[in-house]
Amino acid sequence: MAKGFYVSKLVAFVGIFFSIAAVATIIALAVVYSNEKSNNNKAENGEATTTVSTVSTSTALDGPTTPASNELWDRYRLPHHLIPQHYNVDLRPVLTKNENGLYVFNGVSEAYFTCRAATKHVIIHSKNLNYTNPPKLTDEYNTVIDYEKHFFSTKTDFLILELKGELETLKKYILHTEFIGELAADLAGFYRSEYVEDGETKIIATTQMQAADARKAFPCFDEPALKATFNITIRHKPDYVALSNMNPIDVSNETWNAETWQVTKFAQSVKMSTYLVAFIVSQFSPAGNETVKANIWGRKKAIVDEKQGDYALDKTGLILEFLQDYYNYSYPLPKSDQVALPDFSAGAMENWGLVTYRDTALLYDPNESSIGNKERVVTVIAHELAHQWFGNLVTIRWWNDLWLNEGFASYVEYLGADYAEDTWNIKDLAVLNDIHRVMAVDALASSHPLTSKEEDVNTPEDISALFDSITYSKGASVIRMLSSFLTEELFKTGLQAYLKKHAFDNTVYYELWESLQEAYDNEANRVYLPATIGDIMDTWVLQMGFPVVTINTTDGSLTQKHFLLDPTSVVNHTSPYNYTWFVPISFVTNSSVEGHVWLTQETGMNSSFHLTGDNDWLLANINVTGYYRVNYDDRNWDRLLQQLENNHTVIPVINRAQIIDDSFNLARAQIISTTRALQTTRFLSKDKYMKQQVEPLFWHFNTTTNNFKDRPETLTEQYNEINAVSMACSYGIAECEQLVTELFQEWKNTKINKIHPNLRSTIYCNAIAQGGEDEWNFLWEQFNTTTNAQEADKLRAALACSKEPFILNRLLEYSLDPNKIRRQDTLSTITNVANNVVGQNLAWDFIRANWKTLVDNIGGGMSFGNVISGVSRRFNTDFDLQQLQDFKKFNTDNNIGFGTATLTLEQAIEKTRANIVWVKQNKDAVQNWFEGAMGHRDENTHI
Ligand SMILES: *[C@@H]1O[C@H](CO)[C@@H](O)[C@H](O)[C@H]1NC(C)=O
Ligand SMILES: *[C@@H]1O[C@H](CO)[C@@H](O)[C@H](O)[C@H]1NC(C)=O
Ligand SMILES: *[C@@H]1O[C@H](CO)[C@@H](O)[C@H](O)[C@H]1NC(C)=O
Ligand SMILES: *[C@@H]1O[C@H](CO)[C@@H](O)[C@H](O)[C@H]1NC(C)=O
Ligand SMILES: *[C@@H]1O[C@H](CO)[C@@H](O)[C@H](O)[C@H]1NC(C)=O
Ligand SMILES: [Zn+2]
Secondary structure (H helix, E strand, O other), rough: OOOOOOEEEHHHHHHHHHHHHHHHHHHHOOOOHHHHOOOOOOOOOOOOOOOOOOOOOOOEEEEOOOOOOOOHOOOOOOOOOOEEEEEEEEEEOOOOOOOOOEEEEEEEEEEEOOOOOOEEEEEEOOOEEOOOOOOOEEEEEEEEEOOEEEEEEEOOOOEEEEEEEEEOOOOEEEEEEEEHHHHHHHOOOEEEEEEEEEEEEEEEEEEEOOOHHHHHOOEOOOOOOOOEOOOOOEEEEOOEEEEEOOOEEEEEEEEEOEEEEEEEEEEOOOOOOOHHHOOOEEEOEEEEEEOOEEEEOOHHHHHOOOOOOOOHHHHHHHHHHHHHHHHHOOOOOOEEEEEEEEEOOOOOOOOOEEEEEEHHHOOOOOOOOOOHHHHHHHHHHHHHHHHEOOOOOEEEOOHHHHHHHHHHHHHHHHHHHHHHOOOOOOOHHHHHHHHHHHHHHHHOOOOOOOOOOOHOOHHHHHHHOOOHHHHHHHHHHHHHHHHHOOOOOHHHHHHHHHHHHHHOEEEEEHHHHHHHHHHHHOOOOOOOOOOHHHHHHHHHHOOOOEEEEEEEEOOOOOEEOOOOOOOOOOOOOOOOOOOOOEEEEEEEEEEEOOEEEEOOOOOOEOHHHHHOOOOOOOOEEEHHHOOOOEEEEEHHHHHHHHHHHHHHHOOOOHHHHHHHHHHHHHHOOOOOHHHHHHOHHHHHHHOOOOOOOOOHHHHHHHHOOOOOOOOOOHHHHHHHHHHHHHHHOOOOOOOHHHHHHHHHHHHHOOOOOOOOOHHHHHHHHHHHHHHOOOHHHHHHHHHHHOOOOOHHHHHHHHHHHOHHHHHHHHHHHHOOOOOOOOHHHHHHHHHHHOOOOOOHHHHHHHHHOOHHHHHHHHHHOOOHHHHHHHHHHOOOOOHHHHHHHHHHHHHHHOOOOOOOHHHHHHHHHHHHHHHHHHHHHHHHHHHHHHHHHHHHOOOEEOO
């Protein structure tokens, strides 16, 4: 390894402390995530989300972004005088450049709507569309209605017709338009994407309407509550295929510009929101199954030659079967197409009947894909298909309730994936992926509540900022908690009633609670609840954060307190419940007494929690179904830890992870001592698969897998094997480095890659870290030639593992060059470099130097905050803090701003402050413990 990147022992130990909770959690769960998985977690959010964003406060009327004039079209929300019923949309994407060097689409559309309140204006969303003829307004009998003028409000994305008279209440009208739009490579609206197959560049025209880009494809009333039916017609060359939400009903030929074109007309859609409309023109091939009417589409090579769609096809059938039963509602459309796109901003998008995915989230190749890739495919499919009912059939009224839509799908994805892969125990991963992950963010004073007020979410940026980990993971965590305390059966009954009642309509979040409450009231054998479901859930939905519950087994008392990572931080959000929650507490004792109680106020008392026997212990929050942390009196901690050391199998596996994660976080928050937290990891040596030291673990797998040639059988062991190799190499164990070198050199020499997909991320990364420019260039070449997107992601991640600053700087430069690295991957490439100890400062310099470019290019995107959270992850000095503050000041003063990363920056500052304080107070304790527990180590420890 290169010189100069060794850190002092102290810093190393502190670093281990900061990361051990995560590692230990993983080990205790005995389900280890490969790097690629955690880099790519959430379904729509693409990236691992540690960002939290909030909504700006621009209000419709006189917020700061509204100019002096106060016309209806200066507000971002539609006035709702006009209610759409139907659209005819006819589009011709031209997949060759025009005389101005642009790719464009021509469009003709008719919007049918009813007037609900008399008005002098037709106001309809339209963005970046040039009208080739003046819009024509008619009534339903085709009588033309004159207007004074038409004009645009580009800030609020409206086309406005100012009428001579007024439209009359209850009458129906039709707006006819002809327009041209650019088919840009901007991943939004109707856009263009390119890929190379057999040396030939191929072009796709595809869509991503969510949240506010249907208006870029055709003029429409672009709000989720304004549902309508759609007749879509797509014109394309005969050697392309057109797909949309519905099936084609008519295909004919026409001549256009002296060429033959095909006209594909699709059946009228069901009533749906504009953000779920989709159409794609491509040369993709299907992997299909007539019996389930599901097709997987993608590049011909991937689908036909390499059969990479077969796994998704197989699981789609199973998941649809599961969901129809779970919802007790047949799949609402005649077909389900799922399409793998080489260029896609999110992870996947639940367009009704035409779901789109990144290649990596849908395609699976047993020869190239790892177990983590496979798991991602099945969970993302389950997530998107869950939305086909919850989200598409019943839709939130406005984006402020996005958390319900995403939280629900992020919970149900585990149920669907569990059905499709029933030997994996995949439900256990919810604790790791959602609960513990989002608690890290929700424990900050700069977090925010799940809901926002409808009037606080207006601009497209406000809406984008809502797609954060609170929305997805906290949403999933509280819905999982609700399902658990109601019982899964009752939850299902209420959910089914909700879908039936609101099908093809819109709701606000508490309408789900109402359906659940009805089901509860009708149930004879119901569990006890201390209040209505709405009252209970409001405490989790309307206030940010979560409690730490302290159970004192000496006197049976319970208390709850808002858990803050930095106890000195100041909470600016006021809470209507004064930061107390309705907390459902499940528990078990050493004598196998199980129970369930509610803590409804700040303090409580319960005789079950009063332990009298000498060795009695109590464990609360069984399987971490509750969204809170647990602390105990010292005596109970001692006994729990003793139990773990004596016979840890008595404690449920998820709770072993919980004990570690809770204790490390309680120590970070200075609620318990640091040594107590460290003690919780001692029992890990008792785990069946794990040894205290990494080396024996490495040898364990070396022996059982015939020197890493075979794979262990179960999912769990496969993850453990990956983790063992990864840890062994990062601790510099010679045999591991040798394994890496041998495998990599063999590939480099023979050009045949025999490294098993599960181990590739780890082997590649370590080979690049150990190697020089030669190895890096070899991998770069592989990255440019592979046809498998998952393989490309593994290679790209490994390119960031170099220890050479000049190489890392080169990669950073490439990240802004779309010819070298796809724009969808800019963000994660920079974050990959930042995650490398050597790369952190380089990435930070790069981000600061290119901040304006980054904000302009990708700053409005959903996961933009990752770039800040990634680079500041290890910040813990006054100098780091000063730099962050300077960065904030400079970009604020110069009006560059922070895109959707505004709140992430606040959180980075808060977290850095907390880290500085914590390191100052705890470094001695950490150092002493490690020295005692680990024995002598070199003065310089590489981490
Ligand atoms: C629309 O008009 C603007 C302004 O004239 C022009 O810059 C743009 O290229 C046009 N778009 C298309 C797709 O023709
Ligand atoms: C349309 O044209 C294509 C290619 O020219 C031809 O193969 C096809 O049969 C035609 N289809 C119809 C419906 O005329
Ligand atoms: C939409 O298409 C259907 C056929 O799928 C047709 O019956 C209906 O008239 C069309 N609607 C309009 C308004 O053109
Ligand atoms: C289609 O899917 C169903 C359900 O998953 C399965 O039973 C059947 O074998 C599949 N048929 C083909 C031709 O793959
Ligand atoms: C638990 O209760 C005992 C007896 O009331 C008290 O002395 C002790 O401080 C309490 N411990 C905690 C952690 O609250
Ligand atoms: Zn979703």
